[in-house]
Amino acid sequence: xxxxxxxxTMCLAQLFLQSGTAYECLSALGEKGLVQFRDLNQNVSSFxxxxxxxxxRCEELERILVYLVxxxxxxxxxxxxxxASPPAPPLKQVLEMQExxxxxxxxxxxxxxxxxxxxxxxxxLIEYTHMLRVTKTFVKRNVEFEPTYEExxxxxxxxxxxxxxxxxxxxKLGFVSGLINQGKxxxxxxxxxxxxxxxxxxxYAELDESLEDPETGEVIKWYVFLISFWGEQIGHKVKKIxxxxxxxxxxxxxxAEERREIQEGLNTRIQDLYTVLHKTExxxxxxxxxxxxxxxxxxxxxxxxxxxYHMLNMCSFDVTNKCLIAEVWxxxxxxxxxxxALEEGSVRLPSSPLPGTEERLMELINSEKKRK
Numbered sequence: 360x361x362x363x364x365x366x367x368t369m370c371l372a373q374l375f376l377q378s379g380t381a382y383e384c385l386s387a388l389g390e391k392g393l394v395q396f397r398d399l400n401q402n403v404s405s406f407x408x409x410x411x412x413x414x415x416r417c418e419e420l421e422r423i424l425v426y427l428v429x430x431x432x433x434x435x436x437x438x439x440x441x442x443a444s445p446p447a448p449p450l451k452q453v454l455e456m457q458e459x460x461x462x463x464x465x466x467x468x469x470x471x472x473x474x475x476x477x478x479x480x481x482x483x484l485i486e487y488t489h490m491l492r493v494t495k496t497f498v499k500r501n502v503e504f505e506p507t508y509e510e511x512x513x514x515x516x517x518x519x520x521x522x523x524x525x526x527x528x529x530x531k532l533g534f535v536s537g538l539i540n541q542g543k544x545x546x547x548x549x550x551x552x553x554x555x556x557x558x559x560x561x562x563y564a565e566l567d568e569s570l571e572d573p574e575t576g577e578v579i580k581w582y583v584f585l586i587s588f589w590g591e592q593i594g595h596k597v598k599k600i601x602x603x604x605x606x607x608x609x610x611x612x613x614x615a616e617e618r619r620e621i622q623e624g625l626n627t628r629i630q631d632l633y634t635v636l637h638k639t640e641x642x643x644x645x646x647x648x649x650x651x652x653x654x655x656x657x658x659x660x661x662x663x664x665x666x667x668y669h670m671l672n673m674c675s676f677d678v679t680n681k682c683l684i685a686e687v688w689x690x691x692x693x694x695x696x697x698x699x700a701l702e703e704g705s706v707r708l709p710s711s712p713l714p715g716t717e718e719r720l721m722e723l724i725n726s727e728k729k730r731k
Contacts, residue, residue, distance in 0.1 A: 367690040371397075372697070374685040376674070377705075381683050384704030385667045386447045391700045394687035399675040408672040416457065417665035423460045424658050430467060431651050434644055438651055445656045447663035456657065463650055470646065474639045481632040482573040486538055486581075487609045488625050489566055491618060493583040494536050494611065497562045533594045534587055535601060537608035541565070541580040547604045551586070554596050560587040573607075585611070 372394075376384050388394055400408060431438060448456055539547055544563060551559055562585045569578050584606075588594050601608050612618040674683040689697055 367692065369688050370691050370694070372687050372689050372694070374683075374687060374701070375677075376683045376685065376701075378681060378683065380705050381671060381674070382450055382667060384701050385670050386663070387700040387704035388697070389663060389667060389670075390446055391696060393693045393697050393700065394689045396670050396673050397686040397688070398673045399684070399686060400673060405672075409676070410668045410671045413668045414665060414672070417661055417668065420457060420460060420661045421658075421665070423464045424654060424661060426464060427460075427467070427647075427650050427654050428658070430471070431647050431654065434647050436644070436647050436651050438655055440655050445660055447667055448660050453664065456660075460657070463646070467643075467646060467650075470639065470643050474636065474643060477632055477636045477639060479573040481629065481636060482571055483607070484625050484629050484632065486570060486573075486607055488622065488629070489570070489581075490536055490538060490583050490609050491612070491622055491625075493564045493566070494562075494585045495618065496564070497585045532587065532589060533591075534585060534611040535594070535597050535608060536583070536585045536611040537601065537606045538566075538570075538581045538583055539604060539606045541582055543604050544582050544584075547584075547600070547606075550600050550604075551597065554600060555588065555593050558589055558593050559597065561585070 374384075405411065428438070548561060548563075551561060564583050566581045566583060569580050571578050586597055588597055598608070610621075612621055670685075671683065674685040676683060
């Protein structure tokens, strides 16, 4: 009964693998899970080993696959699991798979970039339409209010926002309009008052609906503002303050006719952008659905391929650099399975036998029994 609590009888084996069949042989061994490799290059840095380039290539493929999975999950596309544990890809298919993944990544990044650009332009146009609609009420309110001044009798019948009136006063009237975050309105108004010395007229109005920020994608409340100022120097200060508070500034129309033309053009452009954006999203979803069909299997294949090259980096080369030498621990009861796995790997990629070896499979260098 004591033998039931003891480990398997182990032996240390040395494998002689041809350079051309080493990958396939280790792939077959990995599927069986029979051996544990010893590192014969402990004194060699990880960056100086033979297959470090192949390991980096696997890491690059892993990066691409992580990006694909993120985009697929973002689009709420289910990931089919496919085959539970596909084997590592043959060497002749690795380059083809790498080219396909790189091409797919470039296409996805380009389509996603175009989609984000279209979406940003659409949000900016929507903001512009809201700004025109709200500032139109400002102008009406200002036109109805016609204050008079005794020192300027000619102003009795003119609005403060009338350009001809301001020219008579010797000043140049300008406007800056846009949208600002609700939380920055109070500080923005104080800064304008302090910097511009009161030479500005600021009008505010809160939008009825929350809009998505074109830069961050966050849905927040916005205030529409219209700033009237006198003089170019004040205008430069106003624009710098708007930039400082990350305001979304849009051109302000000078006349009602110009406002109407801009509004019509914006409506047309918004409809066109909606159409193009929907087509872009449909195409992007088609590409992601096609990628989702095989991404699960490829993730497993790349992980196995990377593990194979890690094991190859533990092997040492003979003096002729034509074969790799590996040392493994294996249960004695599984030695025949080990031989068959190596034979299967050699059959996948036939090559000429190693000189001085009959089966080019393995040689036992230490059959000493060891109990874990």
